[in-house]
Amino acid sequence: MKAVCEEAGDAKSSPEFTDEEVHLIRLWSLCDSSAGGQLSAQIAYFATPAVFGIYGLSAGSLVIVGVAFVCILLLLGWGFVSTWRDQSKFGLMKSICVKVLAMLPADERRR
Numbered sequence: 001m002k003a004v005c006e007e008a009g010d011a012k013s014s015p016e017f018t019d020e021e022v023h024l025i026r027l028w029s030l031c032d033s034s035a036g037g038q039l040s041a042q043i044a045y046f047a048t049p050a051v052f053g054i055y056g057l058s059a060g061s062l063v064i065v066g067v068a069f070v071c072i073l074l075l076l077g078w079g080f081v082s083t084w085r086d087q088s089k090f091g092l093m094k095s096i097c098v099k100v101l102a103m104l105p106a107d108e109r110r111r
Helices: 019-030 035-059 062-085 087-103
Strands: none
Touching (some): 035 062
């Protein structure tokens, strides 16, 4: 699939993207990467077991504290697994960036 630029006639201004690369570009363009969005997502994940653990401490129940601790460990494990799984997407994005960078003039690449 071709990504078409505004300037017609310049063969170097239209890199060839694979269908998988175009799909990733569309996904990343729809992604909310704001700091507030990322922070609120992390708080939402970890607030529930943290509040549960605080309740366990105030109630004096080691079982409740243990369950909260295990939940936090599971959430951390899930974060590691999803980061590991996303490594293939980083390689794909690198190939997209290399293609876009190849379109730039030599003096623009050094910036």
